[in-house]
Amino acid sequence: QVQLVESGGGLVQPGGSLRLSCAASGNIFSINAMGWYRQAPGKERELVAAIISGSSANYADSVKGRFTISRDNAKNTVYLQMNSLKPEDTAVYYCNAKNVIVGPWKSVEVWGQGTLVTVSS
Numbered sequence: 001q002v003q004l005v006e007s008g009g010g011l012v013q014p015g016g017s018l019r020l021s022c023a024a025s026g027n028i029f030s031i032n033a034m035g036w037y038r039q040a041p042g043k044e045r046e047l048v049a050a051i052i053s054g055s056s057a058n059y060a061d062s063v064k065g066r067f068t069i070s071r072d073n074a075k076n077t078v079y080l081q082m083n084s085l086k087p088e089d090t091a092v093y094y095c096n097a098k099n100v101i102v103g104p105w106k107s108v109e110v111w112g113q114g115t116l117v118t119v120s121s
Helices: none
Strands: 002-007 010-012 018-026 029-037 046-052 058-059 067-072 077-081 091-103 106-111 113-117
Touching: 002 091, 002 106, 018 029, 018 091, 018 113, 029 067, 029 077, 046 067, 046 077, 058 067, 058 113
Parallel strands: 010 113
Antiparallel strands: 002 018, 018 077, 029 046, 029 091, 046 058, 067 077, 091 106, 091 113
16 A cells, blocks of 8 residues: 655744655555645645656645745655745645556555644734
8 A cells, every 4th residue: 555644734923934745655666746735724625736756846826936846756755845834825735646656557646644734923
């Protein structure tokens, strides 16, 4: 089986920074894309940032210039550096891995359990 474990969430004041980490473990051959979603109370889950194996990254408009996604392919780990945090960034952040190759012609999508980020004075 494959699992994703997030870490780095917590309480931070507006303007502060946090760095989220997500490590994939299990019998993994490769992961094409990893990313971060978030879900605020009463809101739908939305894509925050994603990065493919070649290091090309995409960001939601609301976080461009403030968040940076990166990954270490050798460690199957993805990071989200969050700077200049705003109260509207408050949400549960979920790590996601798409096209996780676990065997010949076999891939799965995996979600982490989420880590809470609260931005408040």
